Amino acid sequence: MALYVLDSTILRLCHAQADLRIDGEQRKVDVCLTRSVYKTYGHGYGPTQGIFQSAATLSRQIPTPSTTHIEMPEPIIFYDIPSQGTALKAWSPNTWKTRYTLNIKGIPYKTVWVDYPDIEPLMRKIGALPTDTKANGAPHYTLPAIYDPNTKTALAESALIAHYLDKTYPDTPRLIPAGTAALHAAFTQAFFTVLVKALLPITIPATADHLPPRSEAYFRATREVIFGGPLQELAPPGPKREKHWAEVKKAFATFAQWLQADGVDKPFFLGDKIGYADVTVASFTVWIRIVLGEDSKEWADLKTWDGGRWVTYMDAFKKYEYVDAGEAVVL
Numbered sequence: 001m002a003l004y005v006l007d008s009t010i011l012r013l014c015h016a017q018a019d020l021r022i023d024g025e026q027r028k029v030d031v032c033l034t035r036s037v038y039k040t041y042g043h044g045y046g047p048t049q050g051i052f053q054s055a056a057t058l059s060r061q062i063p064t065p066s067t068t069h070i071e072m073p074e075p076i077i078f079y080d081i082p083s084q085g086t087a088l089k090a091w092s093p094n095t096w097k098t099r100y101t102l103n104i105k106g107i108p109y110k111t112v113w114v115d116y117p118d119i120e121p122l123m124r125k126i127g128a129l130p131t132d133t134k135a136n137g138a139p140h141y142t143l144p145a146i147y148d149p150n151t152k153t154a155l156a157e158s159a160l161i162a163h164y165l166d167k168t169y170p171d172t173p174r175l176i177p178a179g180t181a182a183l184h185a186a187f188t189q190a191f192f193t194v195l196v197k198a199l200l201p202i203t204i205p206a207t208a209d210h211l212p213p214r215s216e217a218y219f220r221a222t223r224e225v226i227f228g229g230p231l232q233e234l235a236p237p238g239p240k241r242e243k244h245w246a247e248v249k250k251a252f253a254t255f256a257q258w259l260q261a262d263g264v265d266k267p268f269f270l271g272d273k274i275g276y277a278d279v280t281v282a283s284f285t286v287w288i289r290i291v292l293g294e295d296s297k298e299w300a301d302l303k304t305w306d307g308g309r310w311v312t313y314m315d316a317f318k319k320y321e322y323v324d325a326g327e328a329v330v331l
């Protein structure tokens with residue numbers, strides 16, 4: 001039995017069970033909460049009431065929409081890496097992809113904050129697979145990762161998580177619409193080629209400066225091996241930094257061109273609606289804003305690029321930048 005519960009505060013849930021008293025007996029009823037029904041019918045009128053009336057044949061004590069007793073699906077556990085001294089505690093471009101995804105979908109979640117040295121033991125403990133292999137052949141464990149207690153699934157890798165959430169919670173906004181998975185995969189690769197090489201020398205040192213001590217030590221040690229020297233020498237103020245920053249500007253100009261590929265200027269890669277490609281772009285842009293700071297010269301600069309389009313673009317993501325207090329990991 002599907003029952004549509006039209007309460008804006010719980011519309012974010014896609015599958016749940018309601019505890020209803022039916023013929024004096026406590027019973028669990030499947031609940032499907034859809035935004036589309038709510039949008040179509042509104043709250044408490046006409047067809048909406050019809051839905052509740054038919055539900056009432058099942059239950060003599062059907063709750064009113066605003067006081068429905070829903071047994072909520074348990075919140076997803078979202079593993080993220082904390083920063084310190086930044087405007088938002090969440091800073092990582094990779095984990096932002098999952099945070100934006102969860103926030104856009106409106107899926108309830110709780111953040112568990114994990115310092116870098118704890119990622120591998122934690123992933124082994126929850127049974128999330130490594131996402132890559134290290135140069136020495138050892139498995140490489142990364143965040144973001146989630147644990148979904150509703151399906152008992154542990155999963156790492158931001159794109160895999162987006163696919164999983166699209167599939168498991170189909171009544172939430174889909175970020176990788178049917179038929180776009182291949183293009184999204186190609187986008188991810190192109191995005192990295194165009195932007196990331198230029199951006200890292202600027203954002204990696206700024207990230208190190210904003211990590212708590214255990215993470216900072218791990219981050220500097222591992223990234224100094226990757227970049228072959230002290231992080232502060234990657235893009236110190238001066239011509240080296242300016243060169244990297246000019247390349248970042250060029251990369252954003254390329255994205256702006258992609259958005260105009262149809263001959264019209266689209267707000268997002270799928271048209272009018274945010275998709276996973278946009279989540280990727282926004283996650284790396286928010287990284288710049290968070291680790292360099294809104295007051296930085298770079299952020300002021302970026303806001304002027306491509307006719308100011310990145311301001312409008314990031315404004316569309318503002319309402320999805322919610323960061324819960326969360327709690328520290330316990331291993």
Ligand SMILES: N[C@@H](CCC(=O)N[C@@H](CS)C(=O)NCC(=O)O)C(=O)O
Pocket residue numbers: 081092093094095116119131141142143144156157158159222
């Ligand atoms: N493609 C992966 C990349 C994940 C990734 O590289 N995450 C970094 C944090 S930004 C990480 O966890 N690194 C672990 C380490 O350096 O040991 C995704 O999108 O999930």
